[in-house]
Amino acid sequence: MTSSLHLWLIPLVPFAGFLVNGLLGRRFPKALVTTVALIATLIPFVQVANIALHFSSLTLPYTEQVATWITAGNFHADFAFALDQLTLIMLLVVTGVGFLIHIYSVGYMAEEEGYWRFFAYLNLFMFFMLTLVLAENFLLMFVGWEGVGLASYLLIGFYLTKDSAANAGKKAFVVNRIGDFGFLLAMFLLIAHFGTLSFSEVFNQVAQHPEWQGGFLTAIALFLILGATGKSAQIPLYVWLPDAMEGPTPVSALIHAATMVTAGVYMVVRTHAIFDRSPFALSTIAVIGTATALFAATIGLVQTDIKRVLAYSTVSQLGYMFLACGVAAYSSGIFHLLTHAFFKALLFLSAGSVIHALGGEQDMRVMGGLRKKIPITFWTMTMAVLAICGVFPFAGFFSKDEILYQAFISPNGLGKILWFVGLLTAGLTSFYMFRLWYLTFFGESRAQAAAHDDHGHGHGHGVHESSWVMLTPLVILAILSVIGGWVGVPEAMGGHAEIAHFLSPVTGAAHEAAEGRSMELLLAAVSLSVAAIGWFIAHLMYFMKPELPAQLASKVRGIYLLLLNKYWVDQLYGAVVVAPILLISRYVLKGLFDTGVITGGGMAIGYSAQGLGALVQRVQSGNIRSYAGWLALGAAALLLLTYVGFGTHLLFR
Amino acid sequence: MVVPIAYYLVLSAILFSIGVAAFLIKRNIISIFMSIELMLNAVNLTFVAFAHQWHQVSGQIFVFFVMVVAAAEAAVGLAIIIAIFRTRNTLDVDHVDLMKL
Numbered sequence: 001m002t003s004s005l006h007l008w009l010i011p012l013v014p015f016a017g018f019l020v021n022g023l024l025g026r027r028f029p030k031a032l033v034t035t036v037a038l039i040a041t042l043i044p045f046v047q048v049a050n051i052a053l054h055f056s057s058l059t060l061p062y063t064e065q066v067a068t069w070i071t072a073g074n075f076h077a078d079f080a081f082a083l084d085q086l087t088l089i090m091l092l093v094v095t096g097v098g099f100l101i102h103i104y105s106v107g108y109m110a111e112e113e114g115y116w117r118f119f120a121y122l123n124l125f126m127f128f129m130l131t132l133v134l135a136e137n138f139l140l141m142f143v144g145w146e147g148v149g150l151a152s153y154l155l156i157g158f159y160l161t162k163d164s165a166a167n168a169g170k171k172a173f174v175v176n177r178i179g180d181f182g183f184l185l186a187m188f189l190l191i192a193h194f195g196t197l198s199f200s201e202v203f204n205q206v207a208q209h210p211e212w213q214g215g216f217l218t219a220i221a222l223f224l225i226l227g228a229t230g231k232s233a234q235i236p237l238y239v240w241l242p243d244a245m246e247g248p249t250p251v252s253a254l255i256h257a258a259t260m261v262t263a264g265v266y267m268v269v270r271t272h273a274i275f276d277r278s279p280f281a282l283s284t285i286a287v288i289g290t291a292t293a294l295f296a297a298t299i300g301l302v303q304t305d306i307k308r309v310l311a312y313s314t315v316s317q318l319g320y321m322f323l324a325c326g327v328a329a330y331s332s333g334i335f336h337l338l339t340h341a342f343f344k345a346l347l348f349l350s351a352g353s354v355i356h357a358l359g360g361e362q363d364m365r366v367m368g369g370l371r372k373k374i375p376i377t378f379w380t381m382t383m384a385v386l387a388i389c390g391v392f393p394f395a396g397f398f399s400k401d402e403i404l405y406q407a408f409i410s411p412n413g414l415g416k417i418l419w420f421v422g423l424l425t426a427g428l429t430s431f432y433m434f435r436l437w438y439l440t441f442f443g444e445s446r447a448q449a450a451a452h453d454d455h456g457h458g459h460g461h462g463v464h465e466s467s468w469v470m471l472t473p474l475v476i477l478a479i480l481s482v483i484g485g486w487v488g489v490p491e492a493m494g495g496h497a498e499i500a501h502f503l504s505p506v507t508g509a510a511h512e513a514a515e516g517r518s519m520e521l522l523l524a525a526v527s528l529s530v531a532a533i534g535w536f537i538a539h540l541m542y543f544m545k546p547e548l549p550a551q552l553a554s555k556v557r558g559i560y561l562l563l564l565n566k567y568w569v570d571q572l573y574g575a576v577v578v579a580p581i582l583l584i585s586r587y588v589l590k591g592l593f594d595t596g597v598i599t600g601g602g603m604a605i606g607y608s609a610q611g612l613g614a615l616v617q618r619v620q621s622g623n624i625r626s627y628a629g630w631l632a633l634g635a636a637a638l639l640l641l642t643y644v645g646f647g648t649h650l651l652f653r
Numbered sequence: 654m655v656v657p658i659a660y661y662l663v664l665s666a667i668l669f670s671i672g673v674a675a676f677l678i679k680r681n682i683i684s685i686f687m688s689i690e691l692m693l694n695a696v697n698l699t700f701v702a703f704a705h706q707w708h709q710v711s712g713q714i715f716v717f718f719v720m721v722v723a724a725a726e727a728a729v730g731l732a733i734i735i736a737i738f739r740t741r742n743t744l745d746v747d748h749v750d751l752m753k754l
Binding site (some may be wrong): 621622623624625628629632 | 673676677680685746747749750751752
């Protein structure tokens with residue numbers, strides 16, 4: 001196919017949707033807002049699907065130069081879009097899951113204030129996310145990178161009258177800025193060393209210089225990692241994601257689970273040519289990812305807010321993807337990104353359906369017994385839980401096992417430790433997901449008992465299944481959560497690992513261990529049994545003996561409190577980072593610099609002008625004779641000057 | 654007998670100086686006004702003298718321009734003076750320093 005693919009249309013259509021809904025949506029009837037928003041997401045999806053169908057006939061990588069953006073000397077950055085295997089997968093995830101979540105939102109947000117605003121923001125997010133994915137250079141990617149941050153901020157703070165939501169939005173934005181700062185520095189280093197920001201040119205130069213190992217490439221890679229940790233909520237910048245759950249649930253599903261937070265993983269895979277040259281940076285990613293996976297999973301064990309459990313689980317799963325990148329198994333990372341997009345979006349949307357059914361209740365302690373009342377949500381949620389726990393043959397099993405296997409066979413000395421921690425995390429994941437499942441759907445409803453409490457706003461009554469506009473995306477995503485992993489069945493299990501082969505032009509061939517297939521099968525069996533143990537403990541604690549968790553919590557009260565308070569990391573950051581910055585801002589910057597230098601300087605200039613004016617105003621007395629005197633004096637001076645001569649004549653003689 | 658140009662110029666300078674001095678010293682607006690006219694005419698005299706000296710007509714044309722402008726100025730100036738006198742009952746410039754009527 002030689003004709004242009006018009007890639008630029010893919011991001012621009014949602015942007016048009018944003019403009020229409022954002023500018024005029026307030027006056028539109030709801031149906032029109034819905035139509036505009038859905039069409040603006042459907043068109044890119046259809047286009048991407050069309051590209052996917054003709055994909056084999058394309059010459060890759062396909063690039064599209066739309067316009068020149070910046071030129072300065074030899075440096076130039078363009079509005080250029082690129083398409084390769086990696087982009088295609090990301091495009092399919094973003095447009096596909098994005099479209100499903102748009103549909104879901106129609107039902108979920110139906111009763112909300114600012115319906116039009118919500119969809120305008122969602123379309124804006126789609127625009128920036130697609131720009132990020134399609135960009136052919138770092139700068140355009142950065143535009144998308146910043147833009148999704150903005151959309152995320154707007155959507156987290158969607159309930160703008162709620163203080164906690166506004167604060168969560170600010171927190172997300174500020175923490176992301178720290179990461180963006182790293183990304184910016186990485187770009188500056190790239191310009192300094194390569195003179196260009198185009199992906200293909202940078203990677204070509206790297207490929208032509210095999211002697212470049214570590215050194216400045218490590219520096220660039222480390223700054224990119226900082227950027228990725230901000231966007232993908234890894235240690236040390238993960239703190240914003242749990243708070244981001246203040247946003248509406250479809251937003252949590254789309255932005256904070258399926259797409260935006262995976263941008264960091266995408267970026268690392270996209271720039272893997274740089275990371276491949278820096279074992280230190282790779283180890284850093286692997287350690288960050290594994291530590292985050294375990295850390296977030298332990299916090300997730302004790303959270304009681306259904307969305308927060310899912311948020312920590314997202315952080316944890318993103319840690320897995322980072323682990324995959326860190327052991328240079330990029331295609332495994334992308335594979336997990338893909339399956340995670342399905343099952344985590346499904347988890348959030350199902351949780352949203354539960355919350356919807358309960359009229360806004362998010363606390364799992366007052367749920368329970370919902371299995372019979374909302375059966376479809378229950379079944380879709382079950383699919384998602386099985387998928388994330390890595391139960392054969394659901395999607396998460398293949399991708400997570402692939403990552404653990406790659407970590408195990410990694411030549412990196414840390415490989416075995418990473419594998420073990422990853423395995424442990426898989427067990428924890430299984431436990432907290434089944435805990436959520438049992439608490440929400442099984443046992444007796446605890447809503448009545450809590451209704452006497454403070455927060456009784458009518459839940460427990462009128463628990464109802466959601467409408468089909470919400471259930472349809474759930475069902476589709478449930479199917480995808482089951483079969484989504486089948487594109488990457490490893491050869492050891494009789495599959496063909498299609499996704500690894502598909503991505504190999506971008507990421508390079510995957511590792512194959514000497515131990516071969518029996519090893520892979522053994523590891524899969526181990527992780528399955530670990531997941532089973534996790535399930536069994538959850539079953540024991542939350543189904544067989546519901547009084548057990550409380551007893552356990554009181555026995556190991558210290559650990560329980562540590563986890564419940566999320567290791568006091570927020571408080572630690574508050575004391576170590578936020579408080580000093582606030583103090584410096586308040587006293588040094590505001591007190592000294594702002595009032596001292598800026599205000600003081602302004603005042604000084606103002607007063608000196610006033611003083612000078614007071615002096616000069618005496619001249620303008622209104623007395624005609626004094627004017628005449630000055631006039632005559634001036635004329636006499638001029639006369640004298642003409643007589644003696646102007647300029648140099650006067651000065652040098 | 655031809656009068657040398659220096660004579661005209663000296664006379665003109667004397668007239669102009671008298672005009673300037675009167676302009677600075679006098680307090681009555683009418684007198685100040687008259688001293689302005691005197692300065693204008695001193696300049697006119699030099700124009701005419703030079704026009705005669707160099708046999709060029711442009712100097713004389715300038716004189717006509719100056720006279721026309723002076724006439725216009727007199728009309729406006731006298732109107733202002735009358736307005737001032739009506740509002741303030743005085744023509745002493747030292748008492749007219751409010752920069753408004």
